[in-house]
Amino acid sequence: MRNRLCKIVATIGPASSSPSMLRLIRNAGVDIFRLNMSHGAHDKLEGVARAIRDIEKETGTPLAVFADLQGPKIRTGDFAGGSIKLRYGDEYRLVFAKESNDENTIPIPHKELLDVLEPGDILKLDDGKLQLTVDNRTAHHLIAKADTPGELKNRKGINVPTRALPISALTDKDREDLQFALGLDVDYIALSFVQQPSDVEEAKALIKGRAGIISKIEKPTAVEHLDEIIELSDAIMVARGDLGVECAPEDVPLIQRRIIRACRRAGKPVIVATHMLESMVESIAPTRAEASDVSTAVYQGADAVMLSAETAVGRHPPTAVAIMDRIINATEADEDSGGFKIDQRADPAYTTADAITLSARRIAEVLDCKFAVAYTKTGSTARRLSRDRPHSPVIAATPDEKVARQLALYWGVRPVVTEDISHFHEMIEKADMLAKANGGRDGDRIIILAGYPFGRPGKTNTLKISRIGADDT
Numbered sequence: 001m002r003n004r005l006c007k008i009v010a011t012i013g014p015a016s017s018s019p020s021m022l023r024l025i026r027n028a029g030v031d032i033f034r035l036n037m038s039h040g041a042h043d044k045l046e047g048v049a050r051a052i053r054d055i056e057k058e059t060g061t062p063l064a065v066f067a068d069l070q071g072p073k074i075r076t077g078d079f080a081g082g083s084i085k086l087r088y089g090d091e092y093r094l095v096f097a098k099e100s101n102d103e104n105t106i107p108i109p110h111k112e113l114l115d116v117l118e119p120g121d122i123l124k125l126d127d128g129k130l131q132l133t134v135d136n137r138t139a140h141h142l143i144a145k146a147d148t149p150g151e152l153k154n155r156k157g158i159n160v161p162t163r164a165l166p167i168s169a170l171t172d173k174d175r176e177d178l179q180f181a182l183g184l185d186v187d188y189i190a191l192s193f194v195q196q197p198s199d200v201e202e203a204k205a206l207i208k209g210r211a212g213i214i215s216k217i218e219k220p221t222a223v224e225h226l227d228e229i230i231e232l233s234d235a236i237m238v239a240r241g242d243l244g245v246e247c248a249p250e251d252v253p254l255i256q257r258r259i260i261r262a263c264r265r266a267g268k269p270v271i272v273a274t275h276m277l278e279s280m281v282e283s284i285a286p287t288r289a290e291a292s293d294v295s296t297a298v299y300q301g302a303d304a305v306m307l308s309a310e311t312a313v314g315r316h317p318p319t320a321v322a323i324m325d326r327i328i329n330a331t332e333a334d335e336d337s338g339g340f341k342i343d344q345r346a347d348p349a350y351t352t353a354d355a356i357t358l359s360a361r362r363i364a365e366v367l368d369c370k371f372a373v374a375y376t377k378t379g380s381t382a383r384r385l386s387r388d389r390p391h392s393p394v395i396a397a398t399p400d401e402k403v404a405r406q407l408a409l410y411w412g413v414r415p416v417v418t419e420d421i422s423h424f425h426e427m428i429e430k431a432d433m434l435a436k437a438n439g440g441r442d443g444d445r446i447i448i449l450a451g452y453p454f455g456r457p458g459k460t461n462t463l464k465i466s467r468i469g470a471d472d473t
Helices: 019-028 042-059 111-116 172-183 197-207 220-224 226-232 240-246 249-266 288-300 317-332 352-367 380-388 401-407 424-437
Strands: 007-012 032-036 064-068 083-086 091-095 105-107 122-125 130-137 142-146 150-153 188-191 212-217 235-239 270-273 304-307 371-375 394-398 413-417 445-451 460-467
Touching: 007 317, 019 042, 019 317, 032 042, 042 064, 064 172, 064 401, 091 130, 172 188, 172 197, 188 197, 197 212, 197 226, 212 220, 212 226, 220 226, 220 249, 226 249, 235 240, 235 249, 240 249, 240 270, 249 270, 249 288, 288 304, 288 317, 304 317, 352 380, 352 445, 352 460, 371 380, 371 424, 380 394, 380 413, 380 445, 380 460, 394 401, 394 424, 401 413, 424 445, 424 460
Parallel strands: 007 032, 007 304, 032 064, 064 188, 091 105, 188 212, 212 235, 235 270, 270 304, 371 394, 371 445, 394 413
Antiparallel strands: 083 150, 091 142, 122 130, 130 142, 445 460
């Protein structure tokens, strides 16, 4: 039985898409599966989703699945020879075109980008390996100087960290992928290229509550609107890949810490992603710096950490998951882990349920409780407990399978699908059973939270301290 509180997300790709490999990485510690809509045909992704649900039924453990939309991809066009050489300090024309035969011209098939660029704007090309600065605008094109020398090949990505772009976060492909993913009954949709709150609102209008929204923070403009984006989202991802291209390297750790803290205050789960154990795409072991990176995310209070290429195309997917599991467990064994505690007393909007879950956290610390068992119809009680970071894991008992799967993303929550309780004796008896199924023993203290009258959503008003196996009804 896993004691880990921080969750593990695994990206599924060619190295991990077979049913046998999915079982291996799940057994190694995966809690959430990421389907990358940028790669893989729909029929293959459908097979992966079906295999994950089969594993879920076999193990009796709810598993979360989210579809990560590709988002707009802004790229250069094609060059006559397949590439051009950028020379430091030389000027190049930026033109609206799909291709160019001139070695001093860079075709950009995105008119909306060229329309908003101004002198002083920076363009980062090929994941930040090359850089241009816009120097001048003419009637038909722009002039930019090369800040770095190097070879620019066909269709390389363009990032513009200095400006918000008038481009929707949802392309036609994304809209098609979104409907397909909703048809698979995924639990969350991850939204790329989020620049402002309206991008999240557009996605919410299409999803209509059929899945939660994970907003990926990968652009400086999204950081500027961070609190509004968090409020509209169900979860947040610190997407350090594009964020690392668009921001200075020294700023990324600070932005990660800021995002995690903002999510902790708002009670929204946050995933730290990209390059966590990158060397394990090839190697059997991570670097010491990578181990420290995972540990730092746990110390800061992340709800989940994510493996990308390590499990999608890496040589050792189960080993990468197992090592990440070990790093998290070792970090959580330190009494200072789990992120900072938020001060609920500062918010006048807090309810009776908030007060009860906050009390449960303190009781768990004082009495060294083994588990908090939360009976929840909508998941709100378990989400509150997760936000408050109790001393013990949270067993979330819900009759709703969809709620249980979504709770798999939350820090410390172990979701269980079970029927509603109808009286106090059943509440205690079932709590004992659930605690024992998760490794509890007779005599262990547990905290039980529920709403009375039973079975009604939004009524958490009962807290009971009990011992497993004790006849205290």
